[in-house]
Amino acid sequence: MVEVYTWEPNANSGKPLFCLKEKQVPFTHHYVDMGSYEQFSPEFLDINPDGTIPAVVHGRLVMTESTPAMEYIDDAYGGPPLRPADPYLRWRMRQVMRYMDNVVAPSLAMIASNRLAAPRFIGRDPEELKRELNKIPLPERRASWEKLMFNTTPPAELEESARRVSQAIAHFEALLAELPWLAGERFSLADIAVFATFYGLPISYPREVHEARTPHLIDWLRRCHSRPALQEAFALSRGFISQRAAEVRGMLGIAESVAA
Numbered sequence: 001m002v003e004v005y006t007w008e009p010n011a012n013s014g015k016p017l018f019c020l021k022e023k024q025v026p027f028t029h030h031y032v033d034m035g036s037y038e039q040f041s042p043e044f045l046d047i048n049p050d051g052t053i054p055a056v057v058h059g060r061l062v063m064t065e066s067t068p069a070m071e072y073i074d075d076a077y078g079g080p081p082l083r084p085a086d087p088y089l090r091w092r093m094r095q096v097m098r099y100m101d102n103v104v105a106p107s108l109a110m111i112a113s114n115r116l117a118a119p120r121f122i123g124r125d126p127e128e129l130k131r132e133l134n135k136i137p138l139p140e141r142r143a144s145w146e147k148l149m150f151n152t153t154p155p156a157e158l159e160e161s162a163r164r165v166s167q168a169i170a171h172f173e174a175l176l177a178e179l180p181w182l183a184g185e186r187f188s189l190a191d192i193a194v195f196a197t198f199y200g201l202p203i204s205y206p207r208e209v210h211e212a213r214t215p216h217l218i219d220w221l222r223r224c225h226s227r228p229a230l231q232e233a234f235a236l237s238r239g240f241i242s243q244r245a246a247e248v249r250g251m252l253g254i255a256e257s258v259a260a
């Protein structure tokens with residue numbers, strides 16, 4: 001059986017979970033607690049030496065990088081196909097996923113980690129923090145964590161991230177005005193890639209994402225949040241993510257169909 005190592009059903013961690021649930025593939029879920037830095041534990045580094053999640057393990061194969069891991073899942077298992085057959089729409093799906101991976105998801109991650117994680121380090125012993133930093137294998141991740149731990153993220157970087165998120169909201173609103181789903185007439189991996197980080201926007205960006213300003217994005221969020229498979233994936237949460245998803249469903253007027 002396929003095994004999946006993720007944190008909460010959120011952002012990159014959410015992508016394989018949403019994908020497996022949509023395809024109705026049984027899997028074993030290993031929860032990696034980012035709040036306790038389990039992604040840097042020796043046990044997890046044995047699976048992914050980069051210390052990032054998710055990791056999808058199928059027999060002896062270990063797949064990291066959430067977007068290609070979703071494509072692997074779509075290729076390797078039955079269930080509804082999650083990629084359009086039409087070459088243009090397949091390009092559009094990959095273009096959306098690449099934009100998310102390269103531009104939007106890192107910007108949202110920077111904003112969220114500065115808001116949620118950085119305050120946890122205030123007042124901590126700097127020597128202890130340096131020891132924590134030394135456990136992080138990738139130099140670029142170590143540099144990001146160092147900025148968080150010592151609260152030195154330049155304001156200009158945060159402003160640029162906010163600009164990129166606003167631009168992405170406008171971009172996806174325009175794409176969804178053209179077609180019902182991000183890559184065509186059917187739900188696809190592009191929808192999962194965006195939903196995994198955008199599912200909470202009506203709460204986190206209430207001035208930018210609402211019925212009057214982004215009607216297509218709101219309608220898309222309502223259709224995504226209504227999907228039983230995505231609700232089942234949120235039910236794997238052990239923390240605040242399932243509560244946040246339930247709050248958004250309430251805001252969007254969606255009845256609960258899956259027991260949390």
Ligand SMILES: N[C@@H](CCC(=O)N[C@@H](CS)C(=O)NCC(=O)O)C(=O)O
Pocket residue numbers: 007010011012013034039051052053054064065066067101141
């Ligand atoms: N490009 C990677 C990014 C993975 C990633 O950044 N995952 C986050 C969790 S959503 C993570 O591992 N964070 C831990 C850290 O930065 O230390 C992917 O798509 O899988």
